[in-house]
Amino acid sequence: MAAAAAAGVSEPPMVEQVITEFFAKSLHIILESRSPYDSSRNFTRPSPPSSPLAGSQPRDRWFNLALRDCPAALENFDLWRQSNLEPLVIDIVLLQRDNTRTASVGASRIIERWVIKYETTRSGNVIKNGGKKARSSSSQDHSLYRRAYSGSTVLFRSLYLVVRLLPAYHLFQGLNSSGRICPLSLSHKISSFVEPFTRAEDAEMKHYAFAPIETLFGSLSLSVSYVPVLELAAVPEQSTPMPPELIKDYVGSPTTDFLRKLDSLPSDGIAPACFPVTRRHSCSTEHGVRPSASPFPMSSEPHGRLQPRMPTDNSLTAYSNPHNTSSSGKKRNTVNEECYPSPPLSPNHPSHSPSSYPRNPFFRYESAPLSIPTVMAGGGGSRLPPSPRRKDKQQCSSQNENLTHSPNDKSILSKDLVKLSEFQNEKSLQKVLSFGNDDLMYFRGLKLTRTSSKLFIMDELDERELVFAWEDKDTIIDQLRRIDISDREDQGPSQEVGGSLTRSPDAAIGILMRILQNAPGLRERLLLPGPSSPVPQEPSSLQRVVTEEHGSRASSSAGVPSALLRSRTAADALEELNKYKEIKESILNRSKGHPCSTKLLEEKPADGDP
């Protein structure tokens, strides 16, 4: 071959084959444990015809060491490998990216250099057991071949182990197993000349050389220079979004029923859709490891994509360690096996404040507890009549008649009540707010919820949200007026509910409102021996109720029993509605039979309601 010819002597063809395969096998073993991007194709190219093993042994089985994966560099090895006399220099380079978002490479450092050489000796090697032999007999050639082959076999056993004992292997393992985007990556450079190290680099390096394999006219040598300690600097970890978490005490009081219910629910179903659902340790095809300490200047953005530099490698595919799948009963390091989870890349997790949470439309972010189950159920659908549609809401005149309070419901007349209504002659705007702290009521399609200090009026269709200060009744009235004006503009012909209030939710609500409107004052109710009969009132009566409340609140508040202060729930409201229905029917029946009694009842609310 060319190598021997240049030296004036030539090795036997079989030995030449061993020499050629020696270089290839060395490259294979080294890159297999240093380059995470190499091909995983099974290389089964047959041996050249000149080899005694031609056709019987695939290349990966040379030297009785079966390696499954074939580095991509090896595929073109024979093409660019001109001569066995040229040394094969494999530099393992530790690369650091400047920017995790770009492929730009920052610092690079050679952490290992493998040098495989075939050096000829003109005089030839003295073969034991007889001295120098002439290449006359094929048996001698075969003997030489076997010696070179067996010696190489043992050497490659050692090489296979040494590459795993050197510090770079742990780095390779971390890069190979971790799918995270990391600032560091391993690359390799193959050349046929030895670029000398600097003094500092050389002083830092340690050297190890394998025993040379002697051939007839030369020797094969393999050596490595490596950095004994790879100190990788701590890198500021990339801030990763927190995984979705359930903050139990974020909304309102921790004692909120809804929040307690959430404890029993899987977190997957609770996390709001707008949360950034990203895994803390996401796997990707990138290879990198979070360094712990290093003299390398590290960028503040450690993550990014980096492709290895390979002179002949054009295909970058995922590298799979064949030894992980070699046989059953194997034991693997936790680093290699665990892709999930990987060590946290960033110790500095973003401080997560409640304000950074995206708002859940189902939650009302208020300080006071809310009747959230009612909200989640679509506004208390199970407990209250569903919200009437806006266009079905014209029930003013007929609703007024039935809008009375239950005579037995003292909670309505608590000191927290704010009765507010505004009636007009033709189309009344009934905005009676007479519910407790946790009540949810519907009024003409408006969802009324009240906290301890604020009143929310939301139109479910428009999702308008009017927040009123509890004490600012004038503001409430004005805004409700505006709502009414806008409603009237959109509404079609009014719908007479009248006697059909029991048939539609709108009607039921209208009736409720009417009952509440016509309910007698607290004082009167307390004084009355029996259930008070709600009396349909004129629209203006509610205005009088509000006006009188200003004056009578101070005087009546002292006398309000404590029982009236109990909070009302949707169930209570529904119960009250049913009572009102009964009262209404009784009134209707009574009015038919006794028209004079209705007049008396009409006068009583004017005496000063609380």
Add this chain to the structure above:
Amino acid sequence: MNCETCQLKELELEPTEIRDVLRCILHTIFFHRTLSLVRPKDVDCDFLEITYVQCGLPELEKEVDEKIDQFTAWVEKHPNRRSQICLSFFDEKQTPSPKRYSKSNSSKGLTNIGANALEETSTRRAALESSVNEVLFQIINFANEKKDHIPAIPDRIFNHEIMIPRFLGLCCPGPIHSSRHLGGHLSSKLIPLILEDT
């Protein structure tokens, strides 16, 4: 008798570390002496940051585990004692007397770690890792430097024998020849635990 002997560095181990370290060393020796076609298998030590290589032969793994179990059982009965494992490879040539062409011994000293040593577990573990690395490189160097005595590559593993201490006062049972190659370790076996580099 042509027998190459390799005396490995003595190691001090906790009882929980015996199995891991023994498997690492024994399989490394077998990997260098199994010259038939093998598909190597990487194995990571449980307690050490070391990756060693097995031949990928289930029968061999089973044999090694069995011997280690026997050794471990012996150690449990004889705590705080130095003990030795001898691994020998034989040539199958038809000769009047079997030749041990290669032998690697691993000497181990055992000690019970007291409560005070627990505080230095990480330091001790790092030192043990360094020592095991030294032992592995000892095997590598010996296997690469001493190759002339290795016969032609067979199509199977060389005949071998793993000898563990079984009898009190006797290091390795077997032919008297073996005692010659063990050197002075027979007599040193019963000496109280003393760490020394050989």
